[in-house]
Amino acid sequence: MIDINNKKTRLLLVIVGLVMYFGGIVSISYFPAQSHKTYMSENALLPGAANVEFDRSDVDAAIRYSQQWNQYIAKCNKKDSVENCRVEASKWIEEQLRDIGLETYTHVFSIAGHDDGDVSEQKGYNLYSVIRAPKSDGTESLALTTKFNVKAIRLQEGDVTGVGWILAMASNLQRRARTWMAKDIIIVITDGHFGGLGMKAWLSDYHSSGENDARSAQSYFRRAGMIQAALNIDINETYRTNRFNILAEGSNGQLPNLDLINTIARMAAKERVTDTVQLALNESPINRHLPSDMATLATFMYNQAMGVPTGDHGLFNDYHIDAVTIALPTQQQRHTIHQNSVMVIGTIRSLNNLLEHLHQSFYYYLLPSPFRYVSIGEYMISLGAIVGPLIILVLLLLFSLSTTFKPPSMKLIKQRQQQPNADLVDQQQPQQQKQQQQQPITVTDTPIDILYSATMVGVTLTIGLLFFLVPLTFPRATLSLLQDLSTHSNSLVSDAVLFVSFATVYLIIFTLVYPRLDSYFYPSSISTLSSTESGTGPLPTTPRGGSSFKVFTCLPVLLFITTMSLLNFSFSTIAAILVVPLCILPMRSSWPILRIFQALVTLAISPPIVLYLLARLYLNQNVYTLIGTLIRQYQLYSTLWLPFLTLIYIPLNILTLKLVITSSSSSSSSGSNKIKTQ
Known part of the structure; x- marks a missing residue:
C-alpha cells in the first residue's frame, strides 16, 4: 500500500506535480510555433x-x-x-x-x-x-x-x-x-x-x-x-x-x-x-x-x-x-x-x-x-499536464483506499499466504519486533471515514449550490440589493456587509453544521473506548475522514475542470491554474505554526477577499457591481465564472479550511481508524 503520509512519497508527489503543473503552463507559449496553416x-x-x-x-x-x-x-x-x-x-x-x-x-x-x-x-x-x-x-x-x-x-x-x-x-x-x-x-x-x-x-x-x-x-x-x-x-x-x-x-x-x-x-x-x-x-x-x-x-x-x-x-x-x-x-x-x-x-x-x-x-x-490554428488534439495536452498533479493525487488516494471494501475472505487468504513457516518463527521474531518498532503505525480509512467525507463534501457543495441558485431564482431582488449596496453613501459600511455576510456563513458552518456531523460520525464515547482498548499508545493524528476527505474534496474540482474543458478550454485552463495549487498544497501538520499559517492563507484567498481585491485593484469598480455583472453574464451568455465561484471555489475554500484547522485535533477519530500491526 502506498502511504501518502510518508515524507518521501509526499516529496516525490510534490516534485512530479510541480514539473507537470509549470510544464503545462509553459507549453502554452509554444502553441504559436506548433500551429498549422489553415x-x-x-x-x-x-x-x-x-x-x-x-x-x-x-x-x-x-x-x-x-x-x-x-x-x-x-x-x-x-x-x-x-x-x-x-x-x-x-x-x-x-x-x-x-x-x-x-x-x-x-x-x-x-x-x-x-x-x-x-x-x-x-x-x-x-x-x-x-x-x-x-x-x-x-x-x-x-x-x-x-x-x-x-x-x-x-x-x-x-x-x-x-x-x-x-x-x-x-x-x-x-x-x-x-x-x-x-x-x-x-x-x-x-x-x-x-x-x-x-x-x-x-x-x-x-x-x-x-x-x-x-x-x-x-x-x-x-x-x-x-x-x-x-x-x-x-x-x-x-x-x-x-x-x-x-x-x-x-x-x-x-x-x-x-x-x-x-x-x-x-x-x-x-x-x-x-x-x-x-x-x-x-x-x-x-x-x-x-x-x-x-x-x-x-x-x-x-x-x-x-x-x-x-x-x-x-x-x-x-x-x-x-x-x-x-x-x-x-x-x-x-x-x-x-x-x-x-x-x-x-x-x-x-x-x-x-x-x-x-x-x-x-x-x-x-x-x-x-491564418494559423492550434487543434484540440494539441492544446488539450497542456491542460492535462496542468491538472496532472490533481489527477495523480486523486488516484493515489483512491489506491490507498482500495483495501477498504475488500471482502474479509480475501484478506484472510492473503494473510495465510504470507504466514511464515513454523520453523522460522523463532528466528525471525526478534528481527520482526525490531522492524515493527522502527516502522510508523499505518492508518487506513474505514467505511465510516468514507461516508463521513462524502457527507461533509456533499453538505458543503449544497451550500455552494444555494449561493448559485438564490440569485438565479430571485434575480430582480438580488440585482436590486446589489445596486443599493454599490451606490451606498458610505463605502466602508457597504463593503463590510460582504465580509460580515461571509463570516456569518463560515461561523454557522464551523460552529453548527460541521460539529454536528463530527459528533454523529465520531461519538466521543466510541473514540475513547477504541483508544483504550487498542493498548498501543497514542494514535496518529489524522483528520476525520482520513485520506478519503482529500479525495472527495478534489473530485468535484477535477470533474468540473475536465468536463468544462470540452466547452471552453481557455476558461478551464485559467481555472485549473488557480485551483490546482489549492487542492495540492494544503497538508496535515502537527506543528501549530504551520497549521495557523495555512488557515490564514486559506482565509486570505477566501471568496470575499478575492472578489474585493479583483474589483478594487484590477477592475477599479465596486465589488457589488462585479457580482451583479457575473450574474447578468450568466443569465445572458451562460458564462462559467458564476458556477465556478459558487459551486467550486466557495466549497473548496471551506473544505480546505476544515482540513487545515482540524488536521492535528482529530485524534478522536480513532473510532473509525484501524491500526495495522504485524
Whole structure:
C-alpha cells in the first residue's frame, strides 16, 4: 500500500506535480510555433472565385448615408429625448430601406429592468429587411447585421458609420445579387441602446413558433429561411484605423466553424490586405511586450475564457448558427471602404454556395493568427499536464483506499499466504519486533471515514449550490440589493456587509453544521473506548475522514475542470491554474505554526477577499457591481465564472479550511481508524 503520509512519497508527489503543473503552463507559449496553416475544408465555398461588383458609386452611397444619418441624429438629440430619438431613428432607417426597394419590417420588443435597479419596462425597435432569392424556395438564408445608436459622433469627410455602410451594402445586394443568390439575405439593424439585448430579442422571436403570437396583422413577424450563417458589422470611431478585425469568440467561448474565418481570410488574401486582418480590437499593455502571434493567442484565450461575446455574433451560437463580427474603424479611406466591402460581399457570396450547414472544419481550435490554428488534439495536452498533479493525487488516494471494501475472505487468504513457516518463527521474531518498532503505525480509512467525507463534501457543495441558485431564482431582488449596496453613501459600511455576510456563513458552518456531523460520525464515547482498548499508545493524528476527505474534496474540482474543458478550454485552463495549487498544497501538520499559517492563507484567498481585491485593484469598480455583472453574464451568455465561484471555489475554500484547522485535533477519530500491526 502506498502511504501518502510518508515524507518521501509526499516529496516525490510534490516534485512530479510541480514539473507537470509549470510544464503545462509553459507549453502554452509554444502553441504559436506548433500551429498549422489553415486550409479550406468545405470545397463548395470557393472564396474569391467570382468578381464582386462594388464600385465607386457604392462607396459614395456609404459615405452619403453615413453623413445623413449622423446629421439626423444630431438634430434629433437637440430637440427630443433619447426615447423619442430612438423611435424617430428607427422610422428613418425604415424609410431608407423601403426607398432601396426592400420589404422592411419593424420589430418592437420590451426589456424589463435593463438598467441597474430599474424594474420598469422599456421598448426597443429593431429593423429588418429581406432580400428574396428569386430562384430559391426560401428555406435557407444568410444574415447581415449591425446596430444603431442615437449618439451623434464627429464625422470627417469620407468617414462611415455602421448604419450608413450597411444601407449601402443592402442597396448593392438588392441591385446586383439577384443573379447569383441561392439563399435569402436578411438585413438586420437592431436597437443598440440595450447592447446585445436587441439582437437577442430579434433572434428569439425569429426562431419562435409564433403560434401564440397576439400581435396584429400589421406587426406580424415575417420570416425568411433558416439562417445558415451570419456576419455582424461593428463600426466604431474608437477602433484603430487600417485594421480589419475578425471577432470570433461567442457566448461562453463558443467558436464558429473555422471555415467561416478561413473564407474571410482568403478574401483578404485576394484583396492583398492580409496585414490588416486581426483577431482582436485592442492589445493590452502586457501583450505589447509579447511576440505578435503570442499576443494574439493570449487575447484570443482571454476573450474566450471570459465567456462574453466580443460582438452580437455570439448570440447566434445559441441557435447553432455560425457567425463572426467584423469590426471596422469609422475613419476609412475610400479605397479601404471598397476593399472591406468587397471582402464582406465576397464572404456572403461564398456562403451562398453552401449546399449544407458548415461542418467540415474545426469547431474547437485556438488562433495565434487569422491564418494559423492550434487543434484540440494539441492544446488539450497542456491542460492535462496542468491538472496532472490533481489527477495523480486523486488516484493515489483512491489506491490507498482500495483495501477498504475488500471482502474479509480475501484478506484472510492473503494473510495465510504470507504466514511464515513454523520453523522460522523463532528466528525471525526478534528481527520482526525490531522492524515493527522502527516502522510508523499505518492508518487506513474505514467505511465510516468514507461516508463521513462524502457527507461533509456533499453538505458543503449544497451550500455552494444555494449561493448559485438564490440569485438565479430571485434575480430582480438580488440585482436590486446589489445596486443599493454599490451606490451606498458610505463605502466602508457597504463593503463590510460582504465580509460580515461571509463570516456569518463560515461561523454557522464551523460552529453548527460541521460539529454536528463530527459528533454523529465520531461519538466521543466510541473514540475513547477504541483508544483504550487498542493498548498501543497514542494514535496518529489524522483528520476525520482520513485520506478519503482529500479525495472527495478534489473530485468535484477535477470533474468540473475536465468536463468544462470540452466547452471552453481557455476558461478551464485559467481555472485549473488557480485551483490546482489549492487542492495540492494544503497538508496535515502537527506543528501549530504551520497549521495557523495555512488557515490564514486559506482565509486570505477566501471568496470575499478575492472578489474585493479583483474589483478594487484590477477592475477599479465596486465589488457589488462585479457580482451583479457575473450574474447578468450568466443569465445572458451562460458564462462559467458564476458556477465556478459558487459551486467550486466557495466549497473548496471551506473544505480546505476544515482540513487545515482540524488536521492535528482529530485524534478522536480513532473510532473509525484501524491500526495495522504485524
